[in-house]
Amino acid sequence: MVRRLDRVNALPVRGGLAQLDIEGIRDWLLASLRELSVATNIEAIVPVAHGAAAVLLDGDDAIAAIDYETSIPAEVASKYDAERDEFEATLSPRLPAGLNLGAQLFWLERLFPNLWPARGQVSLWPQYWASFLCGEAACEVTSLGCHTDLWRPLEHRFSDLANRRGWAERVGPLRRADDTLGVIRGSIAAETGLSPRCRVYCGLHDSNAALYAARGLSELQDRPFSVVSTGTWFVCLNAGSQAQVRYDPNHDMLANVDVEGRPVPTARFMGGRDYETWMGDTLGAQADANLLGQARETVGHSSQDPRLRATQASLELARRTDHALTLIAAEGPILVEGRFADDAAFGPALAHLRPAQPVFRSSLADGVALGALRLVSGRLFSPPALERFT
Numbered sequence: 001m002v003r004r005l006d007r008v009n010a011l012p013v014r015g016g017l018a019q020l021d022i023e024g025i026r027d028w029l030l031a032s033l034r035e036l037s038v039a040t041n042i043e044a045i046v047p048v049a050h051g052a053a054a055v056l057l058d059g060d061d062a063i064a065a066i067d068y069e070t071s072i073p074a075e076v077a078s079k080y081d082a083e084r085d086e087f088e089a090t091l092s093p094r095l096p097a098g099l100n101l102g103a104q105l106f107w108l109e110r111l112f113p114n115l116w117p118a119r120g121q122v123s124l125w126p127q128y129w130a131s132f133l134c135g136e137a138a139c140e141v142t143s144l145g146c147h148t149d150l151w152r153p154l155e156h157r158f159s160d161l162a163n164r165r166g167w168a169e170r171v172g173p174l175r176r177a178d179d180t181l182g183v184i185r186g187s188i189a190a191e192t193g194l195s196p197r198c199r200v201y202c203g204l205h206d207s208n209a210a211l212y213a214a215r216g217l218s219e220l221q222d223r224p225f226s227v228v229s230t231g232t233w234f235v236c237l238n239a240g241s242q243a244q245v246r247y248d249p250n251h252d253m254l255a256n257v258d259v260e261g262r263p264v265p266t267a268r269f270m271g272g273r274d275y276e277t278w279m280g281d282t283l284g285a286q287a288d289a290n291l292l293g294q295a296r297e298t299v300g301h302s303s304q305d306p307r308l309r310a311t312q313a314s315l316e317l318a319r320r321t322d323h324a325l326t327l328i329a330a331e332g333p334i335l336v337e338g339r340f341a342d343d344a345a346f347g348p349a350l351a352h353l354r355p356a357q358p359v360f361r362s363s364l365a366d367g368v369a370l371g372a373l374r375l376v377s378g379r380l381f382s383p384p385a386l387e388r389f390t
Contacts, residue, residue, distance in 0.1 A: 003039060004366075005032045011067050015111075020053060020065040020125070026132070030192055037193040045133060045184070046372035047203035051146030052101045053125035054171075056108050058115055064108060065125075068098040072107050080106040084149050085159045091263060092147045093249030102149035102159075105167055117166045126203035127172060134182035134200035137172035142205040144171075145257025153255050153263040177204035177259050178375045201376065204259065207235040207266075209371030210337050212259050215239065216374045217335070217362070217383050224332040228321055228350075229367070230340035234271035236324040237264050243329035251327055259375070267324035271317045272339060278313045282306040287314040287345035292352075295345070311345045318349035325354065334359045335386070337367035347389035360386040 007028045010021045036042060055065040072080075080103050087093060098104040101124075108116050116122075123131055124143040131137050144151040150162040150171075158168040175181065184198040204212075207229045214220055214227045224241040228234065237256060238245065245265040247253045255263035276283055285306030295311040303309045317340065325334065334357050340346045341361040351359040362370075362384040370384070 003036060005035070015064070017064065017111075018067040018070045020055075020067055022055065022062050022065055022128075029129070030188070033188075033192040033194060042194055042198055044180075044199040044201060044376045046201045046375055047126040047129040047133070048206050048209045048368055048372050049125040049129065049143075049203070051125075051143055051205045051207075052099055052104075052148055054101055054104065055123045055125070055128045056112065056116055057121045057123055058119070062128075063112060063115065063120070065128075066098055066104045066107070068101075068104065071097050072103055076107050076110060077103065083161055083165075085152070085161050087247070087249050089152050089154075090149055090159055091153055091247055091255035092145075092149045092151075093252060093254050095147055095252075100147055100149045102161055102167075105165075109165075117170055121170050121172070122167065124171060126205065130181050130200050130203050131172075133184055133188060135185055136181040136200075138175040138179070138181055138202050139171040139173070140175055140177050140179075140202050140204060141257045141261045142177060142208040142259060145255065145263070146205050146207075147254050151257065153257045153261070156261055175202045177202050177208075204371075204375070205256070206368050207233075207237065208256060208258055208264075209369075209375070210367035211237050211239060211256075211264065211371070213367040213371035213374055214335050214337070216370075216378070217386065219360070219386055220333055220335065226325060226328070226330040226332070226334045227367070228325070228334060228336045230271065230317075230336065230338035230346075232270060232272040233268050234317065234321055234324070234340075235266060235268045236321060236328055236330070237266050238328040238330050239264060241265075241329060241331045243331060245327075245329050248327070253327055265328040267327040269320055269324065271320060275313050275317060278302070278316070279310065282309055285310040287311040287343055289344050289348045292345055292349055314340070314343050314345035315349045318346050318353060321350055322353040330354075330357065333357060335367075336361045336389075351389040359389045361389065362386055 011018045052068045056063045127138050162168040179202045180199045189196045210229045211227050227237045253267045256266045287310040288307050291311040295315045
């Protein structure tokens, strides 16, 4: 890895709605590309972004990009509920606020009745950035299949809802995540110093990028395994198991859709957000595996000792992860990636709770970036070493 550049997320309010920060991200992205193009020759860009997000477009103009935690008016939500395909068809549970992308689109019809869907277009969040960079519109299945209500994964087609309301026609042509959509726009190449031959890929959903990286690890190939992708969300994905999974929408279970279009049993919870709430003003304190015994003895009692408090919080996350893995009938090795892969207590606690399954982390904690690299070039993909938690 040459360099990693980060930006604090922001949610500007426009028209009374909390929206994704398109302008802020755009300015940061262009500045980052300028900086990186000095350090190295960038041959390809793979946009990777969170799911259930999209941008409403009027031509090239971004009109709205609703944050999925924005509350949708109850009357709109009630009417939307009557329009959705049944859960058994989409494997997309009804979620609060705008966490179902279909609910956002349904609301946008009312917010912009003269634009959407008559002539407006919608770009899924990773593909919006691909289009921004190269000018080509597209959609792809990992983002379509991420609790959107827009995709039927067992039938490999758009939902009846998406077809009936005309949305399927306005999200761009269906492409694979590893398709090259085009080369960088000339104006962006000139502004950033990128090569005009820099390729822009269609891109994909972030948890699926982590899953794609895991499938390239020799220890996990040709056998069932699970990925625990950790961050704001803890997303547990069951890859390759033939076990019968009973999808229960009441437990936030769903099917994600992988790069090849296959449904992937998934259970998740907002662990990173809960962790921040639990830690309060002690956020930043480091957990300690040596305190796990004490943490188990003080369940339900938040310690005033910051290290013990962090360990208690990590143990609670491990317990919730264990439950989610049971829901998806996880078999074989478990790979922890993302923010909590380096947490001193989370991995050991999860390994203690699931002694029949080896629990690993990789030497490269950012499986999302590694998945993007593997998508571009298996030749450049160098599988990292795995470390087993004990």
